[in-house]
Structure formats: structure tokens, C-alpha cells
């Protein structure tokens with residue numbers, strides 16, 4: 120089984136604070152982490168390898184400091200690491216990101232499964248997975264909460280989370296799979312893994328090392344254009360009732376009724 | 390190639406750009422702004438430097454489309470088990486609003502088997518045309534073949550705007566279509582507007598877990614595509630007089646699916662699913678014990694709502710992950726969201742801030758949830774919730 124896990128380095132949003140004067144994110148002291156969903160993808164890749172044999176390759180596109188996240192993935196059980204880094208990749212939207220990652224996956228070659236996170240917690244789009252699949256002309260399935268099994272015929276059985284429940288699906292390898300956090304419980308890095316990670320050679324590729332049309336990279340290859348970034352207006356903070364509970368509940372329901380909202384049997388026979 | 394440049398003669402080293410940059414990509418070196426490799430060309434610095442105009446982004450773009458060939462607003466009509474998804478009326482609502490300004494026809498793409506009644510329902514919202522492919526091979530969860538079909542319909546019909554629901558299915562299907570066509574796609578928009586001068590679609594969406602909003606344009610590629618967050622746009626109203634028509638597009642060949650659905654399981658624990666619920670009652674660590682979720686359930690039942698939870702409650706194993714609301718769980722936009730024993734960590738807020746009315750029940754008056762709540766009750770939830778039940782049950 121040749122597995123690629125695409126991981127993205129993101130700012131740890133638990134630390135993200137807004138500067139009230141400038142209305143911008145305070146980045147100082149904010150740590151960079153592996154996108155939380157991608158940590159589940161790494162773990163799932165390692166588990167598949169343990170079950171079916173093979174190699175887990177981690178792949179990322181980003182600035183040179185992503186090196187640290189790739190090393191962390193090695194410490195968590197990945198075998199090989201690849202970093203796509205080049206000034207021309209900068210400013211990529213999901214279309215250009217997926218185009219570039221797909222070129223990296225083709226260069227790794229003969230891939231059976233591509234695992235990705237459901238979405239990155241900075242961009243929050245969840246588009247890169249399906250777009251990578253499109254670039255490779257293979258199927259994709261999103262929001263997978265369980266990989267049941269892979270049989271000898273190269274069929275893979277999956278459980279996909281939906282709004283109202285889940286579906287069990289079957290499809291053929293190769294396939295792109297995006298995972299939700301319910302899929303597993305990621306392990307902690309082992310001591311041996313940490314040692315390995317320190318020494319590991321990270322394969323670093325620039326635009327010249329992969330087969331790409333330069334015009335499809337980075338900002339130039341991105342149809343979408345961010346024209347404005349702003350902080351959402353803070354809600355004014357509402358009415359807080361802190362007296363006697365019976366009283367508070369009564370006041371609350373009156374307020375709701377006043378704004379035309381009825382709850383429960385108050386709703387009558389509507 | 391595109392580039393970003395600091396014009397050193399104009400840069401006075403004021404540092405406004407450094408503060409404005411959301412990516413920590415600018416440093417001051419010898420009192421001049423220097424841009425490092427973390428730059429994503431977002432343009433926040435260019436805005437910040439309006440006064441001095443010392444930062445210039447030169448943008449080139451690949452293979453521009455002939456935008457004049459594209460006309461009209463199209464929506465993707467998602468449906469499941471023979472029913473249109475509730476998000477469809479919302480995106481039609483959004484499309485009709487855009488139509489008022491652009492004065493162009495509206496349409497919907499409908500794929501499936503025996504879907505004619507759905508086509509008629511769509512027309513009753515005042516949509517001008519339904520582009521329909523009716524074929525037994527098109528199953529409910531088949532984005533594998535649907536992506537190719539939608540692409541072909543779009544390339545043939547050439548709408549300038551194409552919108553889909555920000556549902557699990559929509560957010561899986563539309564990226565494949567956008568990539569296939571080679572156009573942009575803005576995820577999970579909460580606001581859509583037409584720029585009065587350029588007539589371009591201004592797409593606004595939350596990012597960074599809702600901490601920032603971004604407005605996005607797709608200038609040179611068509612269609613301008615977006616998925617739209619469920620429960621944000623106002624639904625279109627049904628009318629009796631339908632003038633629109635159904636256009637069958639069965640000349641487009643339907644390939645065999647590669648994804649096979651083995652089983653669909655509706656999760657029993659949820660009476661109403663979170664995405665569609667008008668009322669959501671959520672419990673957090675303050676619930677203290679899995680048994681106590683029964684109280685939350687009781688309240689949810691009394692108001693006909695769904696049960697949500699914070700990650701803390703899910704991680705503790707008190708309730709399944711499918712109930713988790715927040716950055717790593719579901720995003721919800723109900724009419725009323727009642728947070729019981731939830732502190733209001735930003736990751737939780739990311740998933741429910743869009744609710745019309747937020748009600749917080751928390752024993753700690755300093756809990757950050759009160760900063761976003763429209764109404765709050767300070768008190769022990771084990772007293773407040775039963776009292777609430779008593780009073781609403783009359």
C-alpha cells in the first residue's frame with residue numbers, strides 16, 4: 120500500500136487573539152502546528168500501513184519552516200517526507216494548491232491512497248481534497264469516519280459522516296479520502312520516532328523539480344482574489360439575568376415572545 | 390509571474406503594514422518593510438499602506454476565460470431520498486436577490502432519477518429554467534459521476550454565477566466541478582453581493598474559525614462559484630404561477646458510478662439533525678455526567694429541537710461526535726441556540742456564532758459565552774433547565 124498524507128502547517132487558533140485597536144490577528148507567539156484534522160490522517164495512514172504493509176509518505180506545500188511539521192509527522196510514524204517549497208507557490212488558493220500537490224503526488228508515483236484532513240483550520244475550506252482528486256482524475260470521498268477494510272481486488276469500504284447519520288460506501292483504489300476526527304485517536308510520538316525525525320532527510324522540491332505549468336502556480340494560478348480582510352463586528356453582548364431563577368426564566372421567555380419567538384407548547388398548534 | 394514589492398523610496402518604516410499582516414509575513418529591517426516567504430498576497434498590507442502607496446502587488450493570471458460569454462445565475466439543486474435539501478430554497482433566495490441587480494435569468498441544475506416533481510418544485514420558487522438529467526445511474530451520494538455531469542452542463546450553458554449549498558455533499562461536489570472547469574470557488578459564504586460598478590460577485594466568508602472575514606472575487610474565470618452556508622440566506626418563497634421551464638439534458642452521457650452506496654444509516658439519537666434544526670440545545674462540561682444529557686434531550690424534545698455538545702462533552706465520551714458543534718465539529722445556524730454549561734471557547738463559538746439568538750446558561754458570570762449571548766441566565770443549569778421546561782410546558 121503506497122499512502123500519501125497531505126498535511127498543512129497552520130497557526131494554532133487556540134492562541135489566536137484579536138488586537139482590539141487594529142482589529143487584526145495577533146500572530147506573535149502563536150505556534151505553528153500540524154492542522155488537527157491532518158494529524159488524524161497521519162494516524163490513519165500509519166494504521167493502514169501496520170495492517171496492510173507499505174509506505175506512508177507525508178507531503179506538504181508551504182514555506183521552508185514547514186520542515187518542522189514534516190519531522191513531527193515522521194516522529195508519529197510516517198516513513199518519508201516531501202516538501203514543495205518555492206516562491207512561485209505563494210499566494211495559492213485551493214485550485215493552485217491542489218494543482219501543485221497533485222504534481223507532487225504524481226512525482227512520488229504509484230499511489231494507492233491519499234489521505235487528507237476534512238479541512239484546514241485557517242482557511243476552513245475543505246476544498247483541496249476533492250480538487251486534488253480531480254487533478255489526478257480519481258474518485259474522492261469526504262468526511263470519512265471509518266476505513267472498514269481494503270480487499271484483494273483493491274476495493275475499499277468506508278463510512279462517511281453525513282448531516283443526519285452516515286453512509287457505508289465501497290469504491291476502488293486509488294482514491295482521495297478526507298477524514299473527520301472521529302476516525303481514530305492519534306498516538307503520541309515515540310522516543311525512537313523523535314530520534315528518527317531529527318536525522319530524517321526531508322525531500323525538498325521546488326517548481327523545477329515537479330512537472331507543472333508555471334502559470335498554474337501560486338497567485339498567478341489562483342482565480343480567486345481576496346480583496347478585503349476584516350474582523351466581524353463583535354456582538355453587543357445581550358441581556359444577562361442573574362437574579363432568582365424562576366424570575367430569570369420568566370423574563371427570558373417574555374423577551375423571546377416580544378421578539379416573536381415561541382418555544383414548546385407556547386407554540387400552540389402551529 | 391505575480392509579485393509583491395515594497396517601494397523603498399516611499400516606505401517610511403511606520404510599521405502599519407506589519408500590524409495589518411495576518412500572516413506575520415512583514416518585518417521592519419533598517420526602517421523599511423521587508424516581506425518574507427510567509428506572504429500569501431492577501432493584500433491587507435496594501436490597504437494599510439494606502440497613504441504612502443509603498444506596497445504594490447502585481448497580479449497575473451492564468452488562461453483567462455472570455456467572461457462575456459457567460460450569463461445568468463445557476464444553483465445546484467441538492468436532494469436526498471426524493472426531497473430537495475432545505476438549503477436549496479435558501480440558495481434560490483440568494484440567486485433571486487442577485488438577479489434583481491444583474492437582471493439575468495436564473496437556473497438550477499438537477500440530477501437524479503425520477504426527479505421531475507423536484508424540478509417542478511424548483512420552478513415554483515420562480516426559477517426560470519431547470520437543467521435536468523434524469524437517469525437511474527445517478528444516485529444520491531454519487532459525486533463521482535455528478536461532478537462530471539455538472540461540469541458538462543455548465544460548459545454548455547455557461548452561467549456567470551454558480552452556487553451550491555455549504556453542505557457535506559455540496560462542499561465535496563463543487564470543488565471537483567471548479568477544478569474541472571479551472572475556475573475559483575469560495576467556501577461556505579455568509580454574504581453574497583454584486584459590486585455595483587464591476588458587476589462582479591463579492592463573496593464574503595468567515596475564516597480562521599470565524600475570527601476574520603474575507604471578501605473574495607473571481608475576476609477572470611467563470612463561473613464565479615461559491616458554496617453558501619446553510620441557514621444564513623433567506624429562503625425564496627413558493628408561488629403558484631410558475632413560468633419557468635424544464636430543459637432535459639439527456640444528451641449528456643452518464644458514466645457508470647465508481648462509488649457504490651452499501652447502506653444509509655439515519656442516526657437514531659437525533660430527532661432532528663443539527664444542520665436543519667431551528668432550535669439547538671447544547672451541553673458542555675458543565676453537564677458533569679452523561680446521564681444528565683437526558684435533561685438536555687428533554688428540553689430539545691419540548692421545543693422540537695436538536696441536541697448539540699461542546700468538544701469537552703464529546704471528548705469525555707458523554708455524547709457521540711456527531712453532536713459536536715464548533716471548529717472541529719459542525720457549524721450550525723439555528724434560530725435559537727441554548728448553551729448549557731459551555732464556557733464559550735473560541736473553537737466552540739466558531740460553530741455557533743451565526744445563530745439568530747444565542748442563550749447562555751452558566752453558573753459563572755465571567756464565562757466568555759456571555760459576551761456573545763443575546764440573553765444569558767447566570768445560575769446552576771440543573772435548576773435553570775427544569776424551570777425553563779416547567780414554564781414552557783405551561
Ligand SMILES: Cc1cc2nc3c(=O)[nH]c(=O)nc-3n(C[C@H](O)[C@H](O)[C@H](O)COP(=O)(O)OP(=O)(O)OC[C@H]3O[C@@H](n4cnc5c(N)ncnc54)[C@H](O)[C@@H]3O)c2cc1C
Nearest residue numbers: 673674675699700701715716717718730732734736752770
Ligand atoms: C484545534 C481545536 C479545535 C477545537 N474544536 C472544538 C469544537 O469543534 N467544538 C468545541 O466545542 N470545542 C472545540 N475545541 C475545544 C475548546 O477549546 C474547548 O476546550 C471546549 O469547547 C470547552 O468545552 P466546555 O465549554 O463544555 O467546557 P469548559 O470550558 O470546561 O466549560 C464548562 C462551563 O460550564 C459551566 N458550569 C459548570 N457547572 C455548571 C452548572 N451546574 N450550571 C451551569 N453552568 C455550569 C462552567 O462555569 C464553565 O463555564 C477545540 C480546541 C482546539 C485546540
Ligand SMILES: Nc1ncnc2c1ncn2[C@@H]1O[C@H](COP(=O)(O)O)[C@@H](O)[C@H]1O
Nearest residue numbers: 125126180235236238239244245246247
Ligand atoms: N499547503 C498544503 N500542503 C499539504 N496539504 C494541504 C495543503 N493545503 C491543504 N492541504 C490538505 O487539504 C486539506 C483541506 O484543506 P483546505 O481545503 O485548505 O481546508 C488539509 O486538511 C490538508 O490535508
